[in-house]
Amino acid sequence: MSFSWAKPYEPKHPLARWLDERLPLPRLVYGAIGGGYPVPRNLNYFWNFGVLAGIFLTIQIVTGIVLAMHYYATADGAFNSVNQLIMRDVNAGWLLRYAHMNGASFFFIVTYIHIFRGLYYGSYKAPRELVWMLGLVIYLLMMATAFMGYVLPWGQMSYWGAQVITGFFSAFPVVGEPLRVFLLGGYAPDQAALTRFFSLHYLLPFVIAGVVILHIWSLHIPGSGNPTGVDVKDEKDTLPFHPFYTAKDGWFAGAFLLVYALVTFYVPNYLGHPDNYIPANALATPAHIVPEWYFWPFYAILRSCTFNLFWIDAKLWGVLAMFGSILLLFFLPWLDKSRVRSGNYRPVFKRFFWLLVIDVIILGYVGGAPIVWWRTALGQIAAAYYFLHFLVILPLVSAFETTDPLPNSISESVLSGDAAEPPVAVAG
């Protein structure tokens, strides 16, 4: 931790001292989340979603481990092990399964808010580029894990989702089709694919946990950002993580889990698709194959490409656009060169940011709904804007924008109240 006023760990009890000299584990925990981690005092509630993401990762791992005790990874038995054994015969199996199923959705809700927080407040900027990039690695791993998890119940959407997603690879020339067959272990999803998806679905969450540690480690070097984007200058800009932020995170986690509980207990299938309660059938294609809601924006980008441009056919354009739409986020720290981090002090950037939010919501809507000509057209405009936003508009805005004056310090912005801040910042 880089702040000199971070209070070092001082074990008082002889046993704690004994342990600290041999294995300084409590020191590590203290430095990470205790009084040893000074945090800017002006964080708003958007800064709660990192901790919430950690909570949902934990929920997913715990419920997932227990579910794996009852799940059969066989093409014949998977559907019944979920819908008969777990849902009917395992004690509270329905609770475990619904909690895991909706836990995935809430993990993504939390993560999307966390990512958009980062986009608005410039959390990807120096010196936090690696925090941002490791976060994107977590996000990619989450997508892979969620996709493979959705295949496991071996319902119709599981099966056809696996068919469509692995079909992306066959878009690549020459190596595509052999690669697809290699990844699936066959020409179509079957036993081999199911077993390896199960194996990887169990492995990847622990990889995610590992990258989460790196994500937090790299965050704790410069320390947390804050809504003004102004660097921490001295001790009065910060508060110790514990008890201030443990208390703030604690009650907010309770409030958020309340929403999660309402969905899990009262509308557990609302976020899912009815077709996944039909056993997988290789001979009957569902009328509308759609992934889970958290993939809809990317699914819309994939489906938007319908034109063979140059020597690349439409399918490959779709796949490239879909992967590109996520990969371009890795370049964000160098695309946006504005020295002002927070969107609060960037009047032009702020407008485009909200346009992006609307754009992604439109993409999500288009990706989840059946294809109609006007919806396809809307999706194509939204997808084009997505690329232009990050790769053209953002660099231009950051080069030409006149930003609003920043407060002198965090404590000034907190202690003198909103009135002392520039008026535009308040209006946002």
Add this chain to the structure above:
Amino acid sequence: MLLRWFLGFVGAIFALALLLSLFSGLKTYFTSPPAPLAAEEFHKEPKELKLSSDGPFGKFDKAQLQRGLQVYTEVCSACHSLKLVSFRDLKEIGYNDAEVKAFAGSGKQWKIEVPSINPDTGEATTRKALPSDTFPAPFANDTAARAANNNALPPDLSLITKSREGGAAYVYSLLTGWANQQGYRNEKGEELLKKFPDAKTPPGLHFNPYFANLNLAMPPPLTTDGQVTYADGKKATVDQMAQDVSAFLVWTAQPDLERRHAAGLAVVLFLLVATILGFLAKQQIWHGGERPLVRETGALDPKNQAKTRRAKGKAGVAG
């Protein structure tokens, strides 16, 4: 700098590919607009169905579930299986052990036997069902089911209300939805066979506007009032039988429903109290944190810690 130019170029190419897709798509739409489909314009959304299991405090109406079981046993089970449900589960809808045993194995109510092996010869045979068995299927396998049903496969009903858009309301609407296609009009008053002469239901299928493509292999199973004689004496109209079996199929798909609602209430109340307490704790802690230049307050203040130590020392408490 070079990176930004390069990425800007990449972005422009993707935008170009997408906008060309847009123009070619719009051109195709306006030069050769897609033909309207009978299934889109004459498909009906499910009718409204109110069940006692609806809503966050919903509970099953056990009398209705028992009537639904009777409809399933006497009508639906001729073709449809219920593979995920066990006879012992029937205890949840108000039967006792003896009744479940009699239902499964007496041969009076449930007539399909369970595939088994003759213990003396090892040959395939059947035996009476036990409470621990799942409902045996009417056909030995899918091929036999198709052979007996004009090559259509009657779906398993265990999860039918979870696996169809509209759930129980869809099942109820479908069961009461067969119509005479001749002269059939939709809500807009358009006549189906005048607008789409090709949409005439092929032989062997049956017209039902609640089914996605309007033509269903299943003939109407509930045709006359009193087809089932309810044990509880309720008048068995077609509408009543359709409602009862739909309610029963909600239970087969979600036997956890009542437990889920009850556990949910406890969890939500717990979280509500915990959240309120957590919020008050946060207010208490931050009351000091938001004051200027005071970094540590309450328990963390060195002055207070010293006080605590002194008090503990006086009282002779360790730590």
